[in-house]
Amino acid sequence: MTANVVAHAANRVPLWLKFAYSAFMIVLVPVYWHYYGPTNFLYFCDVALFLTLAGLWLDSALLISMCAVGILAPQALWVLDFVLNIFGVPLLGMTDYMFKHENSAFLRGLSLFHGWLPFLLAYLVWQLGYDRRALPAWTVLAWALLLICFFFMPPPDANAGLTPVNINYVWGPSDSAAQTWVSPYVWVAGLIIGMPVLLFWPVHILLSLYAPKPA
Numbered sequence: 609m610t611a612n613v614v615a616h617a618a619n620r621v622p623l624w625l626k627f628a629y630s631a632f633m634i635v636l637v638p639v640y641w642h643y644y645g646p647t648n649f650l651y652f653c654d655v656a657l658f659l660t661l662a663g664l665w666l667d668s669a670l671l672i673s674m675c676a677v678g679i680l681a682p683q684a685l686w687v688l689d690f691v692l693n694i695f696g697v698p699l700l701g702m703t704d705y706m707f708k709h710e711n712s713a714f715l716r717g718l719s720l721f722h723g724w725l726p727f728l729l730a731y732l733v734w735q736l737g738y739d740r741r742a743l744p745a746w747t748v749l750a751w752a753l754l755l756i757c758f759f760f761m762p763p764p765d766a767n768a769g770l771t772p773v774n775i776n777y778v779w780g781p782s783d784s785a786a787q788t789w790v791s792p793y794v795w796v797a798g799l800i801i802g803m804p805v806l807l808f809w810p811v812h813i814l815l816s817l818y819a820p821k822p823a
Contacts, residue, residue: 621735626664629728633661636718643715648772650757652750653679653722660729663736669822673742676729676815678750681807683726690723737822738815747804754778754803758796 636657640648648654656675663671690703698704706716758778765773766784773783778796780787787795 620667621664621732629661629664632721633657636721639715639718643712643770644772647761647775650753650761650775651772652753652776653683653725655749655753656725656729657721660725660732663732667736669733669736670739670741670745672729672732672736673739673815674746674749676733676738677742677808677811678746680726680729680811683722686722687726733815733819738819739822740812740816742815743804743808743812747808750803750808751800754796754799758792 640654649658656679659671659675662668663675685700686702689699689701690706692699693703693707703722705711706719754776757775761775761778762768762771762773763779764783764786765771768783774780774786776799778799779792780795786792789795790798
């Protein structure tokens with residue numbers, strides 16, 4: 609019994625990391641709420657921030673695994689695009705806003721969480737273990753977010769300013785104009801089917817093969 613307690617304690621997250629992450633969230637949440645509004649927290653990456661906070665304090669392998677399976681792939685693309693943008697070679701344009709000097713340097717600094725969060729999640733999955741229930745759990749959550757953003761949130765608008773539009777790209781890849789290749793319903797259906805298959809499932813397979821199991 610003692611050995612089990614020691615093994616479980618060894619798999620917990622360091623207390624200093626919990627406090628450091630919590631301090632970051634205490635700064636980010638009111639700032640984002642002020643500049644972007646509450647709908648900004650419907651983005652997958654922002655939802656992952658809150659789930660990670662809960663997962664840290666609860667030592668929850670499931671919550672951390674959900675975030676990992678959901679955002680490791682897209683955030684890896686963000687990191688790649690950001691690094692290439694530093695050298696003047698933008699890849700996808702998803703980090704162009706980080707290099708616009710008219711945008712607040714403080715806000716851009718907070719947005720750097722896109723760069724370090726995937727590495728933190730990888731560490732936390734290794735520390736707590738990968739819970740294989742994460743794939744269906746995150747998939748259902750992602751479907752709900754996609755439908756909410758499609759039916760209730762603003763579509764692309766070139767004059768939106770800091771107001772979140774086209775949240776989670778439910779109207780296409782551009783925040784300025786909706787895509788016209790297919791029907792909007794076909795597009796969002798493609799996201800509902802394609803994201804789990806192309807983004808979530810490959811990460812699930814990798815973590816299932818190489819990450820430790822929860823204690």
